[in-house]
Amino acid sequence: MTIQWFPGHMTRARRQIEEKLKLIDVVFELLDARIPSSSRNPMVDEITGSKPRLVLLNKADLADPDRTAEWSRYFRDKGLAVHSIDANAGTGVKELAGKAKELLKEKIDRQIAKGMKPRPIRALIVGIPNVGKSTLINRLAGRNVAVTGDRPGVTKGQQWIRSGGELELLDTPGILWPKFDDPVVGFRLAATGAIKEDVLHIDEVACFMLKVLVEEYGAALTERYGLEELPAELPDMQAAVEMLESIGRRRGCIVGGGHVDYEKAAGVLLRDLRSGKLGRITFEGPAAEKYK
Numbered sequence: 001m002t003i004q005w006f007p008g009h010m011t012r013a014r015r016q017i018e019e020k021l022k023l024i025d026v027v028f029e030l031l032d033a034r035i036p037s038s039s040r041n042p043m044v045d046e047i048t049g050s051k052p053r054l055v056l057l058n059k060a061d062l063a064d065p066d067r068t069a070e071w072s073r074y075f076r077d078k079g080l081a082v083h084s085i086d087a088n089a090g091t092g093v094k095e096l097a098g099k100a101k102e103l104l105k106e107k108i109d110r111q112i113a114k115g116m117k118p119r120p121i122r123a124l125i126v127g128i129p130n131v132g133k134s135t136l137i138n139r140l141a142g143r144n145v146a147v148t149g150d151r152p153g154v155t156k157g158q159q160w161i162r163s164g165g166e167l168e169l170l171d172t173p174g175i176l177w178p179k180f181d182d183p184v185v186g187f188r189l190a191a192t193g194a195i196k197e198d199v200l201h202i203d204e205v206a207c208f209m210l211k212v213l214v215e216e217y218g219a220a221l222t223e224r225y226g227l228e229e230l231p232a233e234l235p236d237m238q239a240a241v242e243m244l245e246s247i248g249r250r251r252g253c254i255v256g257g258g259h260v261d262y263e264k265a266a267g268v269l270l271r272d273l274r275s276g277k278l279g280r281i282t283f284e285g286p287a288a289e290k291y292k
């Protein structure tokens with residue numbers, strides 16, 4: 001679901017995360033592997049402080065694997081532990097307890113040296129709306145638990161969810177807010193479903209995405225919509241609108257007078273994109289913010 005963030009909400013959400021940090025050993029920072037930068041709260045370092053943190057690139061099943069490898073290197077170079085997962089199918093999820101243990105190795109070794117039996121590692125999942133927090137909690141729990149992310153102002157008792165013998169999770173994930181004062185970030189968040197379409201014009205989002213697709217994943221457009229002779233790039237918005245029009249015609253998104261219904265065509269494109277029907281696509285790379 002989408003949240004409207006206002007300064008008061010942000011402050012309260014931040015405070016709620018800070019309260020939870022006192023209870024846990026490790027933070028699982030969930031990002032969308034298709035937009036690891038745009039789905040990242042720019043203040044996350046400050047908010048999570050010195051807590052050991054594992055960056056999780058979720059929805060890796062939908063992302064371009066080469067790009068995911070690039071992003072993993074990028075985070076590792078920044079000194080962060082990183083792991084890619086598909087919380088829906090469960091790929092990569094069973095390794096999380098081991099990864100968390102690696103991060104806390106020194107502390108655990110000290111406990112063992114003192115003759116203490118290490119207790120399960122306590123983790124908090126944080127991330128922006130729709131990034132897959134509930135899905136991951138359910139995966140780790142091995143059952144469907146009623147996950148209710150704290151909404152600012154709504155308080156709820158904390159519950160621990162056991163995941164195997166080694167990991168425990170707080171049942172309320174920490175909700176971070178995306179920062180989308182940059183329109184490009186907004187388009188990326190809308191394209192992946194992190195913010196509602198009605199926040200931005202759906203046809204604008206689609207046209208923006210077409211530019212990315214033509215430049216990087218043209219073959220997918222040819223295959224899915226029968227578009228031939230794609231240009232190497234879409235020079236401007238007008239060119240993108242024309243391409244959306246071709247998609248609309250081929251998909252029967254026609255209104256009275258034989259005109260293309262752009263919103264409907266945009267809906268077709270975005271649904272295909274989000275569900276992976278256009279293949280595995282990443283919208284931003286760590287090196288160059290080339291779609292600005």
Ligand SMILES: Nc1nc2c(ncn2[C@@H]2O[C@H](COP(=O)(O)OP(=O)(O)OP(=O)(O)O)[C@@H](O)[C@H]2O)c(=O)[nH]1
Pocket residue numbers: 001002058059060061062085086087088089127128129130131132133134135136149175
């Ligand atoms: N393909 C794919 N879809 C995923 C994955 N993880 C989550 N999803 C889907 O993403 C959507 C959002 O997942 P949620 O778990 O509800 O996300 P959330 O972060 O809890 O969302 P909020 O409650 O809005 O904060 C759902 O439709 C999930 O099925 C994944 O790894 N791969």
